[in-house]
Amino acid sequence: xxxxxxxxxxxxxxxxxxxxxxxxxxxxxxxxxxPDLVAQLREEILAVVRRHITVEQENVHVKMNRxxxxxxxxxxxxxxxxxxx
Amino acid sequence: MAKxxxxxxxxxxVGKTTSSAALGAALAQNGQKVVVIDFDVGLRNxxxxxxxxxxxVFDLINVVQGDAKLNQALIRDKRLxxxxxLPASQTRDKDALTDEGVARVLTELREKFDWIICDSPAGIxxxxxxxxxxxDVAVVVTNPEVSSVRDSDRIxxxxxxxTEKAEKGDRMEKHLLLTRYDPARAERGEMLKVEDVLExxxxxxxxxxxxxxxxxxxxxxxxxxxxxxPASAPGRAYFDAxxxxxxxxxxxxxxxxxxxLFGKLFGRxxx
Numbered sequence: 478x479x480x481x482x483x484x485x486x487x488x489x490x491x492x493x494x495x496x497x498x499x500x501x502x503x504x505x506x507x508x509x510x511x512p513d514l515v516a517q518l519r520e521e522i523l524a525v526v527r528r529h530i531t532v533e534q535e536n537v538h539v540k541m542n543r544x545x546x547x548x549x550x551x552x553x554x555x556x557x558x559x560x561x562x
Numbered sequence: 563m564a565k566x567x568x569x570x571x572x573x574x575x576v577g578k579t580t581s582s583a584a585l586g587a588a589l590a591q592n593g594q595k596v597v598v599i600d601f602d603v604g605l606r607n608x609x610x611x612x613x614x615x616x617x618x619v620f621d622l623i624n625v626v627q628g629d630a631k632l633n634q635a636l637i638r639d640k641r642l643x644x645x646x647x648l649p650a651s652q653t654r655d656k657d658a659l660t661d662e663g664v665a666r667v668l669t670e671l672r673e674k675f676d677w678i679i680c681d682s683p684a685g686i687x688x689x690x691x692x693x694x695x696x697x698d699v700a701v702v703v704t705n706p707e708v709s710s711v712r713d714s715d716r717i718x719x720x721x722x723x724x725t726e727k728a729e730k731g732d733r734m735e736k737h738l739l740l741t742r743y744d745p746a747r748a749e750r751g752e753m754l755k756v757e758d759v760l761e762x763x764x765x766x767x768x769x770x771x772x773x774x775x776x777x778x779x780x781x782x783x784x785x786x787x788x789x790x791x792p793a794s795a796p797g798r799a800y801f802d803a804x805x806x807x808x809x810x811x812x813x814x815x816x817x818x819x820x821x822x823l824f825g826k827l828f829g830r831x832x833x
Contacts, residue, residue: 488751493708494758501715501762 515541517549526554533557564672565646567600567679567807568697570721574684576705577741580777581800582681583611585701587786590645594676597636598811600650601693602683603659609649612639613784623642623651626663632670636765641789646675656689668696686720696726699735699807701768705742706754714738714763737768744773745816769803770816771796795819 500516519539526532536555542548569582579602586598599622600608609615614637620630625648632648639645648671651658658708671678682693694700700721703797704714718736727734740759747753760767771777782785788800795817 490748490751490754490758493754494762497708497711497762500712504715505719539631 484551505513518552522552522554564675564698565677566668566672566697567677567699567701567825568682568694568721569679569680569701569703570690570694570717571703571710572684572686572690572717573705573710575680576694576703576710577739577771578684578703578778579607579611579681580781581701581703581739581741581771582608583677583786584780584788584796585799585804586677586679586806587612587639587642587645588788588801589677589679589807590639590642590806591788591792591801592808593644593673594630594808595644596672596677596679597646597648597675598679599648599671599690599693600681601675602681603650603653603654603656603689605683606650606652608681609621610784611781612647612657612786614639614647614649615784618649621649621651622667623654623658625667626659627747632667634707641785656683656687659688659692661692661695664692665696686716690717691720691724694721694725697734698727699720699737701739701807702763702765703739703741704750704759704763706744706756706759708754711754711759711762718763736765737807738763738765739769739771740767741771742773743770743816745818767814768806769799770814771799771803772816774819776819 486555512539514518522539523532523534523537526537540551542551567710569578569585571578582598584597590596596614600606601622603623609618617637620635622635624630625632625635634646635646637649639647667677672741680693683689702714702717704710721734721736722728725734732740737759740756743756744753748755756767756770774794774796776791776796777787780790784789788795789795791797792801798817804813
């Protein structure tokens with residue numbers, strides 16, 4: 478390992494944490510037989526938005542972050558540029 | 563009232579048997595009447611970890627099938643008179659455990675003891691589901707390592723669906739016991755932190771057992787770590803966890819090894 482890679486090295490624990498969060502959100506849905514909260518929110522938000530605007534499924538991003546003090550729900554909807562605009 | 567506690571994890575090698583022995587001994591050292599049951603049929607080890615391997619005559623299967631009386635199979639600890647062990651069978655297989663049989667044995671044990679600690683085998687098959695089936699409380703043993711956390715999550719799901727309590731619509735009381743924790747590595751970002759594991763699994767913490775040479779030293783001589791070295795870091799951590807199980811409020815700290823100047827200068831000491 479050279480000096481540069483020593484300083485650039487990303488710690489591995491945050492990677493472990495992120496991988497687990499993503500994997501378990503998915504697995505809980507399968508094993509529990511019901512979709513997890515984030516997936517469910519995503520579906521419902523998409524349905525509401527679609528009543529007014531045409532959006533693709535992959536253009537809706539729902540992210541949930543839980544912390545000790547504050548939990549946030551981040552919703553990002555990419556709206557296509559209307560034709561002729 | 564007697565409590566049936568299952569020590570479970572999904573993954574093997576995370577410290578279920580060590581923790582069953584240490585928590586059982588710690589509760590007994592606090593004056594509680596305790597029995598520890600080995601549910602790992604075919605691969606028993608609790609007897610060895612507790613130093614009773616040469617005293618096994620009858621086992622759990624014999625009692626479940628009515629071939630032996632409960633009192634014939636129970637092994638009383640030589641150091642702690644209110645601690646007993648009910649060993650698993652080494653020759654039979656786990657299918658010999660029947661739900662009715664296990665329920666009957668547990669009912670009988672509830673009359674004699676304050677705590678019935680069920681040491682679960684690894685996995686999610688019959689032995690593991692039998693160990694958790696009739697529990698009132700669960701201790702989920704987890705290492706700060708991705709595969710262990712994933713398996714614990716799966717086990718928590720089973721505790722909430724496949725137990726008698728869950729089927730009746732009651733909430734299963736679950737506690738996380740984080741073992742083999744290295745605070746220094748967690749601080750350097752090399753190991754999942756306590757908070758990470760808690761956030762992912764979202765069950766309350768009952769204790770943090772630091773990585774320590776004392777655990778192997780205790781199992782080498784067949785003595786629960788709380789008996790073999792009560793003042794050691796893991797010993798104190800298990801004592802704290804046992805007090806929390808009893809409902810006491812104990813401040814959560816990660817015990818560290820107390821070393822004298824000599825130990826600090828020369829590192830590890832000889833066994």
